[in-house]
Amino acid sequence: MRNFALILVAGLLAATPGKAQVLSNKQQFTEADTLRGSLRPERDYDVLKYDLDVRVVPEERYISGSNKISLQAEADLPVIQVDLFQNMKVDSILFRGRRMEFKRRHNAVFIDLVPKMTKNTVDSIQFYYSGKPVVAKNAPWDGGFVFEQDEEGNPWIAVAVQGTGASLWYPNKDHQSDEPGEVSIGVAVPNNLMNVSNGRFVGKDILEDGYTRWNWKVESPINNYNVVVNIGNYVHFKDKFRNLDLDYYVLPYNLEKAKKQFEEVKFMMDCFYEKFGAYPFEKDGFKLIETPYLGMEHQSAVAYGNQYKMGYLGNDLSGTGIGLKWDFIIIHETGHEWFGNSITARDIADMWIHEGFTSYSEAVYIECRWGKEEALEYLQGIRAGIGNKRSIIGDYGVNSEGSGDMYHKGANLLNTIRSIYNNDELWWKTLKDYTETNRHKIIGTSTTEDFFNEAIAYDLQPVFDQYLRHTAIPELQVKKQGKQVLFRWKADVAGFDMPVDVLINGKEIRLHPTSEWQTLKQKVSNPEEIKVVNKEFYINRKNL
Structure with a gap:
């Protein structure tokens, strides 16, 4: 049983890096990578606000809508870059009420602004789009939409895009250096479903075609990949920690399990407030939302799929x-x-x-x-x-x-x-x-x-x-030379210098190894008597 458990844990550990992002492990890079990852002149603007209005059609795995992007030019901008995946259609882009010309290159859309925006001016574009977004094969290890059904046959839909990119499903400046200070998120879904997004719920609109638009508002800076939809037959319950609202959205048949499991949130908040300071998004509240995938750190709307274990x-x-x-x-x-x-x-x-x-x-x-x-x-x-x-x-x-x-x-x-x-x-x-x-x-x-x-x-x-x-961790080398015991660091960094605590004859002693050999002052008969305090220092130890 012990060996099996170790094998199981090793497998899970290998998968762990994907739990909160998609790791590409790329060694060579393309023009598309540069367009996404660099701050080119066409991105020389500061996003102030996103105003998303999106419709999700579950049976067709289709979305359509618009994003009004409010921005301030940090230089003269005859052309701006907005990101949207190639498979999504650009329906039209309006600037000051007029349609703008645009060109597409990989997952970037280059928009000709007529007239150009001049430095320090504030304005907005309205970007209309539609299509079938990338569907994740195994979220959150790969990015995309998740279209599932709950145990009662209801559509259960969510999105996780860290690493892959928020431009997978909505147009934005897809770079972590720029966070809008405010986001409005309106998501229309069939009347029997609910959408839960980031921030505070600000009401719903009953539309005339069997759809309801659920409206949410974020009033804190937010990463693009954190903006989400969570669509399902949810029930809601709430709690409080100090002045922080705790809101939970779960599937009805898991309600009692969730009420018990989510009690841990208050123990956690008590700890994190003490060690890290107050919750950073009190204006937007804190939510746990049951999702059809394992989990993600979506700001003020944390995805939870750990099956109440x-x-x-x-x-x-x-x-x-x-x-x-x-x-x-x-x-x-x-x-x-x-x-x-x-x-x-x-x-x-x-x-x-x-x-x-x-x-x-x-x-x-x-x-x-x-x-x-x-x-x-x-x-x-x-x-x-x-x-x-x-x-x-x-x-x-x-x-x-x-x-x-x-x-x-x-x-x-x-x-x-x-x-x-x-x-x-x-x-x-x-x-x-x-x-x-x-x-x-x-x-x-x-x-x-x-x-x-x-x-x-x-x-x-x-x-x-x-x-x-560097890839290697520092190696503490110890050797016996005549009657003396010597020690030093082996590391990639020239002149590496770091203290380390060891036990000698049961007594904890701090050594100050460098890249040069030093003589141990304490009397030991062989290097094996020097025990590194391994729990406190992540290093390798080698006796020469």
Whole structure:
């Protein structure tokens, strides 16, 4: 049984990187990648608001509608780029009430603005479109619409597009560097169904053709891939945590299970408020929405498909048993509200800012409820899913994320940095300061590195460089030379320098290895007597 469990967990760990995004693992890039990933002159504008009005026809897997894009020009704009997948039809584009000419290249639409927008002016375009959007084969591991039926035969429809792109189903500036500060989402569906989207419900309109339009409004900056539809025969119940509204939308036959399972939200919020600061989107509330796929971090509308089981679909990704004490999807996907949704990476090459911190939030939750030792044991357990074959940071400007190691290696990097701090009070203060200082901001890796570096006298830059920009983790080498025991780091970063805690004769001692051999001051008869505190430092150890 133990061997079977290990095989099962290893398989789940291998799949884990897809749980919150689509990883392309590309090594070569095309013009389409550059058009999507770079900030070209045609994208030199700031999106202020999206106003979506969409109809979904379940039996035809068809959508149609429009997006009014309000924008401010950051330079003179004779042409602008708006993104929409090639398979979707552009019906018309209006600017100042007139139809505009456009050209399509890959998944980008280049619109000739007549007259051109001049720098600093504010205006809008109305983009009408229609078609059958890409259908996901296995969401959320690939992006697209999900057209399913619930157990009672009702249509059950959702969308998950992180990595693949929000332009899969609606026209937008599909780049993480630009978040609209406000989004209105109106989705018309057959009268027997409900649509749940991001933000607050602002009413519904009964249309004359058997459809009802459900209207939602987001009043906080939001990533394009977070804007969603969730269509089903939902029932709604609610709760409250402090001043935060908690709204839950589930299928009727799962109502009682949901009421019990979602009680965990309040334990989680209590922990995350303490460690990360207040929920970043209080104006928009917090929702869990039952979905026909596993889960996604859709802002203020978190997708939940963990089947009301503890762990990850009833399994423990750490192989320790600790992962079965809590609902993985509730904790992980809500952690993204702070890391990914509030703090957003400017380029998806820096997606570890989302995934590393959110994977670390799992251990933070464990520590809040069951103590530090169990949190450390969990972090050590998820190392089994780290490949160390590609760097965590991807290629910039070509819509390329880094290795899936951004999850578990990213979490263990943060835990290693906490151990370098060697001061938990300072660590928790710095982590909370980081989330609150960068609240609703779009940043890069350097901002994160500088923030955690400035809090202590020790220079963390070589540590960040080794774990984020190289594949291997540092190796502590130890050897006996005559009567002396010597130690040093082997790493890719020149002059690598990082403290590490070890046990010698039962006593914990901090060593300060560098890339040069040093002599151990403590008396030991052989290198085996030096035991690395493995739970706190993610490194390799080698006796020469």
